[in-house]
Amino acid sequence: MGAPTIEIRDVTKSFGHFEVLKGVSLDILAGKINFIIGRSGEGKSVLLKILTGLYRPDSGSVKFGSVNIAKAKTSEINKLRRRMGLLFQEGALFDSMSVGENVIFPLWFHNLATPQEAKKKALAILGELGMGRYFNLAVSLLSTGEKKRVALARALIVDPEVVFFDEPTTGLDPLLGSQVDELIVHAQKISQATVVVVSHDMAATLSLADRVTLLRLGQVVLSGSPDEFRKSKDQEVVNFLSGGDSA
Amino acid sequence: MNPILAVVAAIGRFGLNAVFHLGRYGILTCKAILGLFTPPLRLRNYFKQMESVGVDSLFVVILTGLFTGGVFTLQIIYGFSRFSAESMVGPTVATAMTRELGPVLTALMVTGRVGSAMAAELSSMKVSEQMDALTVMAADPIKYLITPRLVAGVIMLPLLTAIADAVGVIGGFFVAVGRGLDPGQFTGRITDIVVMGDVFNGLIKAAFFGFIISSVGCYMGFYTQGGASGVGRSTTQAVVVSYVSILVSDFMMTAIMF
């Protein structure tokens, strides 16, 4: 099938009178690592939820190949979702289940593997994230960074063709952060997945991304390669790159 | 505003609100029922819910049945013995338990234990984006979370009620014997007077109450808004709305059935 390009055109989204996205257009490159950056509250998480069909945009289109997820029926969206993974900003783990049950969930629910295979796979991914020995632990006992890693494992276990990461390294220490970055790149290399990362980590953004998009006031300021960002004279971009390091 | 207008407006708002909630409730329960007919079913989920509705409620239900049967017997044995109607104590207790006390009290106890827990669990899943996580994994949260709870309610409430009925009669028996009644006098005429229909109708009521408890608890949880305080609010609402619905529908079913 191959990972699709995602074409986002003139997407708007308001909550009540509050316009969060005011006509966002951008292309997510297939089989590449796409970073979305922007200040807190600019609508990055909202955009990811629109891309995964959790929110319907007020207008505009989001095309995965021939399917417009902004208008598609739920059954059609679900077909796409079987090829997607999403890491929620807050993890969104099932807190009534153990670490292992959480990670295995998508395999179990859709009957994609035998219990033994599923467990083996889950242990392998958790192991890479340094979470192997927590397999049977209740999720509610984990620290924030540990939850994030379990959620990451759950998003990756189905070998998705398109993966969305909402701030995968926020809340992790620098060492773990770079390990997770490596894992993302690694996962992308192996499966040639389309990867979309929302991040506040400028260093990682500029070194890992194939394409970076900066959102500001509900619109795209610049979408281009890391080099284009470094060379840009746009005041917004310059400000963001210089001030964004610590955020 | 003109006070009369204000009253009319308030009534109108109430009416609109009621229609809105009833409509949304109806759609949600229909979707949950349809969930039974779309694969994958994931039976493990159903058994887990049956355990938490049924098995985990067993203790409170037995306790309730035992004491209700007991206290009911205490009350009537005094009056009945004045008319030398001791042989009617057993049948009266059995009728009351199977027709009314068993189903209604079991439902009220289970609402407090299970209905509120369903509302709390679903609403906290909602506010922590766990429902969105299900949706993104192409696991419909209505089908995954609500359908098994509905099924568990409808299946387990009659079973719990049957147990409460039996335990209630046993409780009554011990109280009656303690008060000097002959064991044979208590049991002798029960089967003459209590017919299968009484038991059966009581269990039908129980199944309906089970449906109310689960569907209302899930509805309140599913449509929670706003953080931890929303969780608390929907839990309370689930209990209050279930209580009222159980009592009102009990009256109507009784009027139709008996």
Ligand SMILES: Nc1ncnc2c1ncn2[C@@H]1O[C@H](COP(=O)(O)OP(=O)(O)OP(=O)(O)O)[C@@H](O)[C@H]1O
């Ligand atoms: N369901 C919702 N209802 C109302 N407002 C919402 C909703 N979801 C998001 N918003 C608003 O949309 C705006 C953008 O939110 P979003 O979570 O996308 O920000 P973000 O760019 O991800 O920020 P951060 O970097 O802090 O995570 C916020 O002001 C938020 O209050």
Ligand SMILES: [Mg+2]
């Ligand atoms: Mg965000």
